[in-house]
Each structure stands twice: as structure tokens, then as C-alpha cells.
Amino acid sequence: MPRLSMPIAASFPFGTACSTESPAEAARLVPMAAGQRVDPTTSVPQSPPIVIDHQDPPMDASMPAARQSCNLCGCTDARIVSMRDRDRRPLRTVMCTGCGLVRCDPIPDTAMLDQYYREHYRIDYKRQSAPSRRHILRAGRVALDRLSRLPAVSAQSPLGGRALDIGAGGGEFAYLLGRTTGLAVTGIEPNEGYAAHARQAFGLDLVVSSLHDAAPAGGSFDLITMFHVLEHLRDPGAALAQVAAWLAPGGLAVVEVPNVEATCQAPGHLFHAAHLYNFNAPALERMGQKVGLAPVACWFSDDQGNLSITLRRPVADAPLVALATASALSMPSNAARVWQVRSGHTPWRHRATLQPATRALRRIAGRIGETVALQRLPSDPRAMLDRLCDGWQAPVAGQRAF
Ligand SMILES: [Zn+2]
Numbered sequence: 001m002p003r004l005s006m007p008i009a010a011s012f013p014f015g016t017a018c019s020t021e022s023p024a025e026a027a028r029l030v031p032m033a034a035g036q037r038v039d040p041t042t043s044v045p046q047s048p049p050i051v052i053d054h055q056d057p058p059m060d061a062s063m064p065a066a067r068q069s070c071n072l073c074g075c076t077d078a079r080i081v082s083m084r085d086r087d088r089r090p091l092r093t094v095m096c097t098g099c100g101l102v103r104c105d106p107i108p109d110t111a112m113l114d115q116y117y118r119e120h121y122r123i124d125y126k127r128q129s130a131p132s133r134r135h136i137l138r139a140g141r142v143a144l145d146r147l148s149r150l151p152a153v154s155a156q157s158p159l160g161g162r163a164l165d166i167g168a169g170g171g172e173f174a175y176l177l178g179r180t181t182g183l184a185v186t187g188i189e190p191n192e193g194y195a196a197h198a199r200q201a202f203g204l205d206l207v208v209s210s211l212h213d214a215a216p217a218g219g220s221f222d223l224i225t226m227f228h229v230l231e232h233l234r235d236p237g238a239a240l241a242q243v244a245a246w247l248a249p250g251g252l253a254v255v256e257v258p259n260v261e262a263t264c265q266a267p268g269h270l271f272h273a274a275h276l277y278n279f280n281a282p283a284l285e286r287m288g289q290k291v292g293l294a295p296v297a298c299w300f301s302d303d304q305g306n307l308s309i310t311l312r313r314p315v316a317d318a319p320l321v322a323l324a325t326a327s328a329l330s331m332p333s334n335a336a337r338v339w340q341v342r343s344g345h346t347p348w349r350h351r352a353t354l355q356p357a358t359r360a361l362r363r364i365a366g367r368i369g370e371t372v373a374l375q376r377l378p379s380d381p382r383a384m385l386d387r388l389c390d391g392w393q394a395p396v397a398g399q400r401a402f
Contacts, residue, residue: 098326100280109234144176144389174187175385187206189207190209226253250312255308259304266347289323292314293313296312
């Protein structure tokens, strides 16, 4: 029986892992066929694989899609988008024809996902149970880039008080958020190794928990951030409802996910067993509206590979008004749009662009730049981020400080 499995060996990240992993690291991370061994050249001890079973019974393209209803609009009709993940292993991905939300089909169960993220995800992604210096540097730079967008966000609703970073990973963003804004930052991180590192290295207040079991102390938050988390969750609608409940009146949520409309990567490199859902901007905004949060800003990375939306909870005394009806949630035109983008992005068209070559060159240049920077930066994680932050506060125009 064909199955997808994740090699055991370490940790989860909500958050920064996806957005900071190098393509080379990403290419190694994913599902392995049951029984397949971990690469013996890595330093990770081998252990039996934990299976994330997307296909029991085995499925093929001739079988009807949509064994589950859509998490956004409830529609049960879907079209098959892909039968392979980015490593060419079996993974069926479908698109809801009612709204354009893309998902794995079927979705693995909650217990399996919780165990995987608690114990194994980080090693699958990074081959390590705590962040390396290179990871800290990369995550620190990404965090500063995200922080550079906060002024625009806070112009919509001034920040103050308390913040929550869901999927805090190694704690780089949470630490820098607190350092640069003065907010009291709490984090949720399901992986024990990364959470322990974040506490020790940065003195962060972190809860080790999956999102659906978390109960951060202190009540409401003025800002909640969730970078590259939502696509990993079995019930993203419930997760956003939880975020809405934790926000203070007028509070903001910043949610970043991979963009399913992206064409910066080869078409066969898009889908991933750990990404249970794939969003475009209208689907993500509508999911926020479904739980009563109003979209106030939308941002795309330079290569369009990531999208981020800012959602606001209504001000004091205004109730959360959710879009509850199927007609309000239905977006067939968005489904047509997603289908057109995905079906139009063919391998030949991708190769005809300069993107494969420019991505490869950027990757090599980035790696070299990191190696040089690491020789100049302190070894201590907090001192490294402090140095990055000092350079970020007074950057030389057109250059990185490091
Ligand atoms: Zn739908």
C-alpha cells in the first residue's frame, strides 16, 4: 500500500521553518516511502519512520475527489490538482470548486499530526532538533524583514501591550518583536527542542503546545502573528477562530502562508505532504471573514511565493460577526482563477522563463553571503540577533548590514 511517511528524528515548527529554509534543505525534508532510510550522510540518527498517511486506501486520479468537505465553504465538490508532491512521491491534492481552497485529500488525523510536529518536523525540515547558527542568522533576517512591515500594520491600529507569536520556532521573531516594539511577547511552539532553545537563548515566555490545545496565560493580545503555520493545520478555520477569540478588541493578526498562485518554483515543486492546505489571497481573506476578522492589508513577497494578510478584530463592544452562510463563503470565480493559474503554469512555460537560473544563482549567492556573515557575527544567539538588529535600525541604503 503506497504511503507517505516522515522520517523520525526531531521537531516542529509552526512558523519560521518554511519561510527560512533553503531550497536545498527543503528538498531533503519531505515524505519518504515507508521503510525508506534516512540519508546516511546526515548526522541525524536513524529511527523508524512515523507515517503521515494521506492515502489509506491508496488513491489514484480516477477516484472521485473530496472525501471531506471544504474547510472554508463546506462544498464537497473538488478537482484534482496534482497526484505528486515536490519529491515526486504520491500525494493527492485537490481544489474546492466552491471557493478555490486547495488541500491534501484526504487530510491525516489529528493525533498523527500532533505527534509529528511535536517530535519530528524540525528534523525533517532542518535535520536538527535545535537551530543551527545559519538557521538563526536566516531566521533573524526574515524576522527583521517582517518587522519592517509592522509600521504599516500598526498605522491601521496602534500596537501596544501584549503580543503572541504562534509557531515561534527558535524564537528569533518573538525576541526581535519584543526588542524593537516593547511589546510583552508570548509564544506557542509545539516542538520541545526548539522551544527549549528559545527559552534558553532568548529568555522567552513560550508555551510548548499544539495550537488547538494551547491556553496562553493573560487573556487577550493586541497583536498575534502566525507565519507559515496555517497551511500545516488540519482545521485552519478553527485555528483562525481561536486567534479571533484571543485578540483584544481592535487587535491585529498577521498571517503568512505560501501563495498557491506562485509561479516562482517549478510546477512539480509546489505541493508538500506537511502543507495540508494551500491558499491564495482571496481564500485566506475569506477565511478570516468567516470568523469575524476584517482584512486590512495584504502583502506578497518579491517572488510572489508567500502572501501575508493582516486581519483586525472589531473594536470594543462590537461583536465578532462571522460569515456563516454557504452563499457568503462561496467564491466559484476564485476557484476558476486558481485553476487557471495552476493549469497554466506548465513545466515548459516555467523553463522558458529565467526563474530557474535566477533562483539557483540567488541560492548560491545567499549561501556564500551567510557563510561570510557568520564568520563576523557573535556565536551567542542573542548577541547575534542584537547585532543584526543594530544594523537593521541604521541600515546602509541598498545593502545588508551583515
Ligand atoms: Zn471551498
